[in-house]
Amino acid sequence: MNTPNPNERLRKLSLKERYAHLTRGLDWQPTYQDKKKIFPFTDYEGIKIHDWDAFEDPFRLTMDSYWKYQAEKERKLYAVIDSFAQNNGQMNISDARYINALKIFITAVSPLEYAAHRGFAHVGRHFEGVGPRIACQFQAIDELRHAQTQIHTISHFNKFFDGLHDPLHMYNRVWYLSVPKSFFEDAITAGPFEFLTAVSFSFEYVLTSLLFVPFMSGAAYNGDMATVTFGFSAQSDESRHMTLGLEIIKFMLQQDEGNVPIVQKWIDKWFWRGYRLLSIIAMMMDYMLPKKIMSWKEAWEMYFEQGGGALFNDLSRYGIRLPKYHEVAKAEKDHYSHQAWSTFYQYSHASAFHTWTPSEEEMTWFAEKYPASFNQLYRPRYDYWAKAEADGKRFYNNGLPQLCQVCQIPTFFTEPTDPTRISTRTKIYNGERFYFCSDGCHDIFEDEPEKYLQSWLPVHQILQGNCGGTTVPEVLDWYHLNQGADNFDYLGSPDEALWENWQSARKRVIAS
Amino acid sequence: MTYQLTIEPLGETLAVEKGQTMLDACLRAGVWLPHACGHGLCGTCKITVLEGEIAHNEASSFALMDFERNEGKALACTATLEADTVIEAEIDDDIDARHIPIRDFRGVIEDRRMLTDDILGLWLRLPDEGIDFQAGQYIALFVPGIEAPRSFSIASPPSQPNLIELHIRLVPGGQATSWLHHHAQPGMELRFTGPYGRFYIRKSAGLPKLFLAGGSGLSSPQSMIIDLIEQDDPLPITLVHGARAPKDLYNMGLFQELAVHHPNFRYIPAVSGDISGWSGEIGLVHEVIQRLYDGRFEGHQAYLCGPPPMIDACIMTLMRGRLFEHHIFNEKFVTPADAEQARSPLFKRI
Numbered sequence: 001m002n003t004p005n006p007n008e009r010l011r012k013l014s015l016k017e018r019y020a021h022l023t024r025g026l027d028w029q030p031t032y033q034d035k036k037k038i039f040p041f042t043d044y045e046g047i048k049i050h051d052w053d054a055f056e057d058p059f060r061l062t063m064d065s066y067w068k069y070q071a072e073k074e075r076k077l078y079a080v081i082d083s084f085a086q087n088n089g090q091m092n093i094s095d096a097r098y099i100n101a102l103k104i105f106i107t108a109v110s111p112l113e114y115a116a117h118r119g120f121a122h123v124g125r126h127f128e129g130v131g132p133r134i135a136c137q138f139q140a141i142d143e144l145r146h147a148q149t150q151i152h153t154i155s156h157f158n159k160f161f162d163g164l165h166d167p168l169h170m171y172n173r174v175w176y177l178s179v180p181k182s183f184f185e186d187a188i189t190a191g192p193f194e195f196l197t198a199v200s201f202s203f204e205y206v207l208t209s210l211l212f213v214p215f216m217s218g219a220a221y222n223g224d225m226a227t228v229t230f231g232f233s234a235q236s237d238e239s240r241h242m243t244l245g246l247e248i249i250k251f252m253l254q255q256d257e258g259n260v261p262i263v264q265k266w267i268d269k270w271f272w273r274g275y276r277l278l279s280i281i282a283m284m285m286d287y288m289l290p291k292k293i294m295s296w297k298e299a300w301e302m303y304f305e306q307g308g309g310a311l312f313n314d315l316s317r318y319g320i321r322l323p324k325y326h327e328v329a330k331a332e333k334d335h336y337s338h339q340a341w342s343t344f345y346q347y348s349h350a351s352a353f354h355t356w357t358p359s360e361e362e363m364t365w366f367a368e369k370y371p372a373s374f375n376q377l378y379r380p381r382y383d384y385w386a387k388a389e390a391d392g393k394r395f396y397n398n399g400l401p402q403l404c405q406v407c408q409i410p411t412f413f414t415e416p417t418d419p420t421r422i423s424t425r426t427k428i429y430n431g432e433r434f435y436f437c438s439d440g441c442h443d444i445f446e447d448e449p450e451k452y453l454q455s456w457l458p459v460h461q462i463l464q465g466n467c468g469g470t471t472v473p474e475v476l477d478w479y480h481l482n483q484g485a486d487n488f489d490y491l492g493s494p495d496e497a498l499w500e501n502w503q504s505a506r507k508r509v510i511a512s
Numbered sequence: 513m514t515y516q517l518t519i520e521p522l523g524e525t526l527a528v529e530k531g532q533t534m535l536d537a538c539l540r541a542g543v544w545l546p547h548a549c550g551h552g553l554c555g556t557c558k559i560t561v562l563e564g565e566i567a568h569n570e571a572s573s574f575a576l577m578d579f580e581r582n583e584g585k586a587l588a589c590t591a592t593l594e595a596d597t598v599i600e601a602e603i604d605d606d607i608d609a610r611h612i613p614i615r616d617f618r619g620v621i622e623d624r625r626m627l628t629d630d631i632l633g634l635w636l637r638l639p640d641e642g643i644d645f646q647a648g649q650y651i652a653l654f655v656p657g658i659e660a661p662r663s664f665s666i667a668s669p670p671s672q673p674n675l676i677e678l679h680i681r682l683v684p685g686g687q688a689t690s691w692l693h694h695h696a697q698p699g700m701e702l703r704f705t706g707p708y709g710r711f712y713i714r715k716s717a718g719l720p721k722l723f724l725a726g727g728s729g730l731s732s733p734q735s736m737i738i739d740l741i742e743q744d745d746p747l748p749i750t751l752v753h754g755a756r757a758p759k760d761l762y763n764m765g766l767f768q769e770l771a772v773h774h775p776n777f778r779y780i781p782a783v784s785g786d787i788s789g790w791s792g793e794i795g796l797v798h799e800v801i802q803r804l805y806d807g808r809f810e811g812h813q814a815y816l817c818g819p820p821p822m823i824d825a826c827i828m829t830l831m832r833g834r835l836f837e838h839h840i841f842n843e844k845f846v847t848p849a850d851a852e853q854a855r856s857p858l859f860k861r862i
Contacts, residue, residue, distance in 0.1 A: 016602065016604060060602070068579075069577070072577045072578075072579060073574055073577070076573065076574065076577075077574075232553065232572050232573075232574040232575075233574050235549075235553045235554060235572070235574070235575070236553070236554065236555050236572060236574040236575040238548075238549070238553075238554045239548055239549075239554040239555045239556035239575075242548050242554070242556070243546075243548065243556060246857065246858055250858070254836050257834060307856075310856045311856035311858060313856075314856045314858040314859060315858065316828070317827060317828050317831040317832070318831060318832075319832055
């Protein structure tokens with residue numbers, strides 16, 4: 001019986017142990033400076049950490065191998081970008097309408113990558129524990145790489161199409177881009193734990209598929225291999241990003257019971273903030289991809305209701321429940337993309353991308369994907385607009401919309417229970433009335449009114465004269481929007497003229 | 513067609529169907545590997561192939577680059593086997609694991625006795641040095657006329673390598689268990705392989721232990737508790753055994769006797785259904801521990817064995833009471849239906 005077991009050999013160190021030996025004790029203990037002064041942001045959010053070493057390193061990577069991996073990824077990506085340019089890949093996309101999805105990506109998403117770089121660099125300095133600090137520092141470099149590779153990839157399309165020429169300037173000024181900008185600045189100006197809950201958990205983990213799948217599969221379906229490739233390149237970093245999101249949530253929930261309600265509040269807030277931000281993706285998916293992948297409704301069901309459902313089922317063991325107002329998102333899935341597109345359709349004279357009325361074929365697809373809403377509520381509207389356009393009276397809305405004080409989206413969403421009534425909430429704070437698009441945004445304001453009363457709301461700023469002038473053309477100049485080319489309907493745009501020119505040249509070649 | 517997959521540093525071996533991904537096979541067998549996207553894009557499930565042959569399939573060339581393929585890396589979520597294979601994964605080895613080689617055994621039934629109306633106790637006599645195992649592990653028993661073996665935990669302690677005890681619940685409609693209930697007789701020979709499983713005592717943590725058993729899930733805890741007591745482990749041990757009716761609480765005498773002689777051992781039988789004539793604890797196991805510990809479990813180690821709903825309810829209660837995955841161990845015999853239940857990558861084992 002007591003014969004030695006041949007399997008009880010001298011054990012090789014596991015990867016985790018090797019990593020621990022490599023990194024252990026590298027942080028220094030301050031002797032002449034108070035630790036609180038070195039890490040001033042650790043405590044004020046109310047998160048209690050008793051043992052920083054209990055943080056599980058979400059990935060075990062050395063700087064040396066990091067550079068090796070990333071350099072290899074860059075080589076592959078830039079080879080694809082070069083061949084795409086050499087083969088005039090821009091001519092082989094499904095339709096020039098597709099480029100409008102890239103216009104949204106480069107002005108609304110790529111600047112977020114850069115903002116994420118700044119955010120992670122900041123918390124990568126300010127976390128007291130060495131584990132999360134290193135994880136954040138790696139991610140800060142990743143995000144910078146993502147912003148750069150996206151700008152490099154899409155710059156090829158800028159040689160041919162409008163609206164792609166000044167994304168970072170536009171991000172800081174254009175009215176609808178204040179939606180992603182304010183989202184991220186809300187996260188960056190929060191404490192380090194809230195920042196990670198907002199970005200690493202809610203955005204990178206819970207909602208990431210809803211952002212990346214539409215863009216990357218959309219690119220693949222529509223012949224844009226360059227964008228697909230930067231998507232893959234970025235997604236291969238996501239393993240670290242998503243795992244950081246999960247680990248930081250587990251870490252907070254396990255370290256102290258008092259952290260649970262704080263984390264729940266942040267999950268509620270950042271679910272709603274992220275979901276509202278995705279309204280622009282919903283519209284992109286359904287309306288801007290000439291070859292469609294799946295509807296917004298299907299994507300929401302697959303990635304949030306099912307995937308997120310499993311996650312929150314597991315999180316319930318910590319006492320965490322599904323985010324507040326998830327049922328509103330469920331009720332809105334039949335309407336979200338249609339209401340967003342309808343709004344941008346009316347304001348295309350002031351946007352850096354084009355809109356159009358959907359084709360009959362697309363409307364048939366919408367009717368099939370949205371049987372509960374499309375034919376009853378949205379088709380009549382498009383029919384009406386198409387007729388006005390045919391009569392030479394393409395509808396543009398010259399009024400300025402009421403923006404939500406929190407998400408900064410025009411208050412165009414309808415009541416979850418009644419899609420014929422606009423949802424508006426108001427709140428008087430210090431004698432001033434504030435407006436919101438939903439209960440979700442109202443509650444976020446109510447929790448931190450002093451933060452959100454500082455919101456830089458584009459419409460208010462225009463009316464106060466802070467945006468280049470008092471007329472629409474002056475404001476658009478201030479946005480660096482190339483008027484007559486970047487804006488208005490796709491029909492009649494230089495993009496359309498160029499595309500039709502390429503198509504007819506191709507037909508001539510085939511005919512000759 | 514199946515191949516054998518061995519996962520280092522665990523030393524665990526499992527069968528993988530042709531065309532089945534390594535990740536799928538591991539998760540179904542209860543071996544957790546790091547994973548996230550599940551379709552070859554993110555690289556979270558990267559492993560190293562030490563021996564054997566695999567196909568990468570749909571692994572993204574960014575998530576798994578050419579130089580990594582040359583170095584023997586693969587993504588478990590897309591890779592399938594082309595031969596018997598050994599991999600090394602980024603999982604924690606455990607200093608309490610003994611990595612005992614799996615062997616084939618022939619045992620002769622020495623005794624059989626009904627422990628309750630539907631649980632059969634079976635004792636198998638083994639020749640020579642017997643079976644080496646860690647308390648809590650199970651065997652795969654071949655039942656005559658039935659192709660696939662069935663898993664049963666060993667209820668006797670490792671100090672009895674030549675006589676092992678099994679608790680076999682009659683599964684309604686179950687071929688193997690009904691054969692055993694109706695035909696197993698002393699003198700018969702039964703074939704089995706083992707020992708299997710990663711449900712064993714994590715002694716190195718030095719914490720008080722809480723054993724939660726439901727129905728015939730008493731088998732592993734029985735082995736573990738007797739083993740601890742035989743080794744004079746001084747730390748507190750609590751056993752909560754839940755059943756529907758008092759008559760289903762088998763081996764009560766054994767545990768009452770142990771409790772009398774070993775003050776560090778506490779035995780709490782509990783009844784959740786028919787309580788007539790019962791003066792002990794009432795309720796499901798998770799309800800009983802909630803009361804007993806006032807909902808606080810920090811500083812313990814919990815070992816769970818029983819039907820999946822009982823395990824899930826107990827994990828919820830323990831975690832709400834601030835005892836986390838690191839200190840919770842369970843043997844949940846995973847049925848295909850359980851494996852298909854949607855889970856997130858949040859937890860590794862529980």
